[in-house]
Amino acid sequence: MKKKAVFLLLVLTLVTLVLAGCSSKTGNTGADSASAKLKTVKIANYSGAVCFAPLYAAVEKGFFTQEGLNVELVRTDFEGTKEGLATGKIDATLGLFHKWVKPIEQGMDIKFTAGLHTGCIQVVAGNNSGITRVEDLRGKRVGVDAIGAGPMNLLAVALSRAGIDWKNEVTWKAFPPDQLETAMDKGEIDVVAVTDPYAQFIIDKNKGRLILSQAETEPYARDYCCFVAVSGKLIAKDKETAAALTRALMKASMWVNENREEAARLGVEKKYTGGTAEGNARLLAKYRYVPGVQAAREDFLKAVKDLKAAGILEVDRPETLVDKAFAPVTGEITQ
Incomplete structure (x- = not known):
């Protein structure tokens, strides 16, 4: 009788261990499954500029995650970013319009999808x-x-x-x-x-x-300076992912607009940018973080005309370059 009791106790212990193991595996599978649903995208952080606050906020405040994205920030320089976007090795970045438009005119497969803010x-x-x-x-x-x-x-x-x-x-x-x-x-x-x-x-x-x-001097003060710049190859093969990362950055830009001091602290504390939180907050206070699609396209066209008049761009018709380089992959964000 005693042997039978010991045997039953051993059986019960083994069953408990097996069930616990299965439960643990099931839990991990759920977590892994949730992680697997996030699509990984590579976004270049090539400048460490204060005005890149929407990028830092989108990572730290979960705006990319909300759009189903797992973002890998790639630290590189401008030339590395340009090559990466053109070849599709990098999916997107924040782009200072005046910096990117000449490579686009020369044939780089890079598209602007929205404007994020003015003046940096x-x-x-x-x-x-x-x-x-x-x-x-x-x-x-x-x-x-x-x-x-x-x-x-x-x-x-x-x-x-x-x-x-x-x-x-x-x-x-x-x-x-x-x-x-x-x-x-x-x-x-x-x-x-x-x-x-x-x-x-x-x-x-x-x-x-x-x-x-650029934030305060007319006639530049109300024009977008930084856009979402996306690899043309990503838009061609996966437009929805391009739209998702654009929306995330637009939402993050709206968050920065309402939380400038916190955005400045975040950038410094997480070592995304240099300077001090107080000084960077003063800079962020000058910018207009009002993301848009149609307004960005209009500013893009106006700036292309200015660059052509100055002899920087050689395009015959500014509208042709804008049609080629601006890709409205998503709608406006209101909240």
Whole structure:
């Protein structure tokens, strides 16, 4: 009788262990299944700019997850991002319009799908340069982060409007963005044109004065500067994923609009960007985070016309380039 009781106890123990194991496996399978439902996309974070706040917020606040996406951020430079988007190895990024439009004109398979915000380029003159406005730049040396990049192209448009030949009457010098301040200190350049926060660092240290702000200077202050830039290959093979990541970034942009101080803290604390939370919050306060599709297309067309007038773009009909490069994969986001 005693042996039978021991035998039954052993059987019950084995059954309990087996059931527990099955339960554990079933639980894991459920978690794995939920994870498997998320589609992985690669998004380039190539600048660490303050204005990339919607990207950081979309990751940290779950906007990508809500759209069924598992995002892998790829840290690379602009050239790596450009090549990755063109080949389909990178699915999307946030794109400073003035930086991306020339490669698109030259045949890169990259599409804009929505606008996210206005104004993240500043032009700052050294205190001892004697420069107080764009019209004073004739014969001066301008430091930029890259030849042909967004800040240079925006300033070239402003120079053209001021009657200055930006190709021959201004000297352009390229430095890594975090070295522009040093170049100004050494007297190698008179002016800096760069995305935030680098120009703001110079202003905050009382080393220079603002002469053009894309966020505050007319006629640029209400135009989108940063768009969602998506690989044309992704749109061709999986338009819904392109739409999902566009919606996530648009929703994140709306969140930034309502939570600028928190967005600034998030960017610094999670080491997405440099600067301080307080300084970056002041910059974010200048931008208009009002994402849109149709308004972005209209701004795109207007900017293409400006770039053509300045001799930066060679396209015969601006409308043709816009039709080619703007892909409205999703509708407007209202909430």
